[in-house]
Amino acid sequence: MLDATDQQIIEELAKNSRITMKELGEKVHLSAPAAAARIAKLEDNHIIEGYSIRINQDNLGYPLHTFLTIFTKNTSHQPYLAFIQTKQQFVVNNYKISGQGCYLLECRFPSQADLNQFLNALNDYVNYNLSIVIDK
Template sequence: MLDHTDFQILEELSRNSRISMKELGERIHLSGPAASARVEKLESNDVIQGYTVKINQAKLGYHVHALINIFTKSTYHQPYLAFLETQKQYVIHNYKISGDSCYTLECRFPSIEKLDEFLVLLNEHVNYKLSIIINK
């Protein structure tokens, strides 16, 4: 069972996972070693499953961010999933969902032209509905 201090730790690590244990302890009113022990316990209990890096996609040349709802043409999804394997440079996440569509793709593209090329190829396997993200 998580207590208030555990939730404070998770909140602080969500803001900055590179924070030192000393600074984390200061923010949540524990010593550095006590904060470290708490973090290790959260990791060993699989509450914390890893740490990530937030990447500025625009700095990498990806200026178009899109969400694409996928409507499969049959119950056999393997051709669509195989297609995605060839498009890893654009696909951030492929979520299998419930609702009107079967999947939601989160993608990024360097240009509208590359997005268009992707959509032409995608349409060979599935139908889709496109939303372009204007601002996060």
């Protein structure tokens, strides 16, 4: 079970995973070595599994943000999954879900034309329900 200090460490790392151990220690009232030891323990216990960066997709030229609820046409999902592998430049996440649909596909596109081309090709494999993100 995590104590309050471990929770604080996780919150601070979520805000800025590049924080120095000295800065982190000051924020959670520990020495730098004690903060580093706590992080090592969280990693060893697989509480912290990795560190990542946030990318501004708009600035990369992918301003069109979509979610597609995917409905497979048959029990074999492999054709759809193989298609998605060929479109990784657009795919952010592909979640297998229960409830409405089989997958929730999150994508980013540089233009409406690219989205339309993707949807036309996607329709060969699955049916879908499209949602476009208006604001975050």
